[in-house]
Amino acid sequence: RGLGVGAALVRAIEDAARAHGLTAVDLHAQTHALRFYERLGYEPYGPEFMDAGIAHRAMRRAI
Template sequence: MTAPAYTVREAVAPEDREACFAVRREVFVEEQGVPQELEYDPYDATAVHVLAVRADGVPLGTGRLLSGADATGKTGADASVGSLGRLAVNKAARGLGVGAALVRAIEDAARGRGLAAVDLHAQTHALGFYERLGYEAYGPEFPDAGMPHRAMRRAL
């Protein structure tokens, strides 16, 4: 089996963060029509961002992890549960395993921070993708940015 033609890393450098935001803009704002003011939020400043890049440096996908109370923005939130969000893969890179690699990198980051589980809000068309990665849906369907979502969780 050959190694994937991309790597996934934590996006620490400013140019890596900008690449993450560019992928999100392409996928969520341009492709899915999410208003830009909803896509970017104050949590971006403290989130752990991960970035998938081709060998030539072209960004392919991104995702983020929020920890503890930041994960929900609610006082009294379970500090042992992180929140996976803003998972986005460029159209040309879909089907290459980039999304699954990003999820696993976010889970690794969560484990490294002592979190016991990861929650996410999945667009309903992506439920099967997350289920294959071990996530279980709970609660009713709800709208987010005008699209149907379900809450999901995976214990680490």
């Protein structure tokens, strides 16, 4: 944590999505990680939901 590896991985995924002609990326974030994704430009939408016993929110970012 704190080394920028997570952000670099997210940016690489966004680059790959762009290369395939996509205009947005959606993800399901564990609620404790919402701020991390918000700092990368993702916005939460919809209600909180449980996945594998862990609270999540759907998030999206236009690319």
